[in-house]
Amino acid sequence: MEFAKKPRQSQQERSALTRNKLLNSTLQIIDAEGWHRASMQRICEHAGVSRGAQTHHFPTRESLLIASVREIVKRYQSDLTEGPIRLQNLEAFFDFLWDATFNDNLLICWVEAMVAARTDASLKRVVADTDASSMTAMRALGAEASQPNGPVRIRGTSQVEDLVELTVCLLRGLVLQQGVHHDLSEKRRLFELWTRIVAEVA
Amino acid sequence: MEFAKKPRQSQQERSALTRNKLLNSTLQIIDAEGWHRASMQRICEHAGVSRGAQTHHFPTRESLLIASVREIVKRYQSDLTEGPIRLQNLEAFFDFLWDATFNDNLLICWVEAMVAARTDASLKRVVADTDASSMTAMRALGAEASQPNGPVRIRGTSQVEDLVELTVCLLRGLVLQQGVHHDLSEKRRLFELWTRIVAEVA
DNA sequence: TAATTTACAAACAGTCTGGTCTGTTTTTTT
DNA sequence: AAAAAAACAGACCAGACTGTTTGTAAATTA
Known part of the structure; x- marks a missing residue:
């Protein structure tokens, strides 16, 4: 019968909790219903958070969506870096990218x-920045994977890095198509063809 | 001082005119402001067409957008088929695709x-169909370009055709990125690398 | 020319959205 | 314990959107 009289949750904990609930719901709704249908009301309803609480943490819709964009790359980056730290070769790295893309x-x-940012100036800045840094990280990872022994890199642009960037763009194109045609194995087949081709030249 | 008393425009002409005005404006607004901001009001205003006239030709927003989707592929297809009928090799064909993509x-x-269709069932059907037929046409064109002498094709899937599909997906990924990073020459460089690699194996 | 159909015009109703505003509860500080 | 601050709750509003409806002008048909 003893209840703690001291606060159950600190302000920090409360804040972080609802903030995360909002971000999670935002991503889920963007995934399930698309960017433009991710309205505040729908997000709040899905997250079980009141409109007022949301206003407190994210005063405008733009601020929430920008935070979500940052959250996406943050998670994607941690997927990449927490993953297999030592990749033997470029093919393994590409396979890894495939998983990170479709899992x-x-x-x-x-x-x-990215599509929403194209016609939204302030969003575009954020997306462009985060995308550039993310892309740089992947290029570096790919270069490292293809040449595990060389720890020091001199040039900012090698052919391997370009191949990584091409592969990332290709994967995005495949994602685009996957949204409409749901045959993933077909895309897998195509991607393996590409991987084989690249392994030959790299 | 003589004015024609007979109708200046036939019904067919009037219909076709406003229909085209609406479709053109729709595409322009989708390009400039994004799919979800292409509202009926904005489109009508841009086209100089009254809300009532629009209602007469396209009773719902969905019907207008679906017609626009069909218009896109129709124009794209005519770009492809009216273009250079005889392409010497695959590299030339890829260059041609590049132009058709970014011009x-x-x-x-x-x-x-495609992005809008992902979360819109009825739109998805249309986009999936038109995309499939368009993709088939491009695969065939590519196969023809890579082997100009063989008029008869037996298999539905050759490696060259797969390379064409990969290239189309890559170009879409590049378009995606071009919406955010506006450096086209960088993408051109990457695409030429891609072309060199792919053409080697074909 | 008269009747009918097609094309166009504009107002209206109902819904949804984002931002604001006022008030309440919970935690922290004094 | 009292005061202050942070977190939360929910009503409200002005604007935008889609679809409908009622009415008018132009073209076609009888």
């Missing part, structure tokens, strides 16, 4: 964000 | 449509 809904959300 | 705004509109 969760992050990249779909990212594509939605 | 007008059709592919941006198409990417917007």
Whole structure:
């Protein structure tokens, strides 16, 4: 019969909790219903958070969506870096990228964000920045994977890095198509063809 | 001082005119402001067509957008078929695809449509169908370009055709990125690398 | 020319959205 | 314990959107 009289949750905990609930719901709704249908009301309803609480943390819709964009790349980056730290070769790295692309809904959300950002100046800045840094990280990872022994890199642009960037763009194109044609194995087949071709030249 | 008393325009002409005005404005607005901001009011205003006239030709927003989707592929197809009928090799064909991709705004509109269709069942059907037929046509064109002498094709899927599909997906990924990063020459460089690699194996 | 159909015009109703505003509860500070 | 601040709750409003409806002008048909 003893209840703690001291606060059950600190302000920090409360804040972080609802903030995360909102971000999670935002990503889920973007994935399930598309960017433009991710309205505040729908997000709040889905998250079980009141409109007022949402206003407190994200005063405008733009602020919430920008935070979501940042959340996407943050998670994607941690997928990449927490993953297999040592990749033997480029093919293994490409396989890894494939998994990171199609195993969760992050990249779909990212594509939605890129399309939305195209016609939204303030969003475009954020997406462009985060995308550039993310792309740089992937290029570096790919270069490292293709040449595991060389720890020091001199040039900012090698052919391997370009191949990584091409592969990322290709994967995004495949994601785009996956949204309409749901045959994933067909895309897998195509991607393996590409992987084989690249392995030959790299 | 003589004015024709007979009708200046036939019904057919009037219909076709406003219909085209609406479709053109729709595509322009999708390109400039994005799919979800292409509202009936904005489109009518831009086209100089009254809300009532629009209602007469396209009773619902969905019907107008679906007609626009069909218009996109129709124009894209005519770009492809009216273009250089005889392409010498695959590289020339890829260059041709590059031009068709970045010379007008059709592919941006198409990417917007694909993203919108992902979360819109009825739109998805249309986009999936038109995309499939369009893709088939491009695969065939590519196969023809790579082997100009063989008029008869037996298999439905050759490696060359797969390479064409990969290239189309890549170009879409590049379009996606072009919406956010506006450096086209960088993408051109990457695409030429791609072309060199792919043409080697074909 | 008269009747009918097609094309166009504009107002209206109902819904949804984002931002604001006022008030309440919970935690922290004094 | 009292005061202050942070987190939360929900009503409200002005604007935008789609679809409908009623009415008018132009073209076609009888």
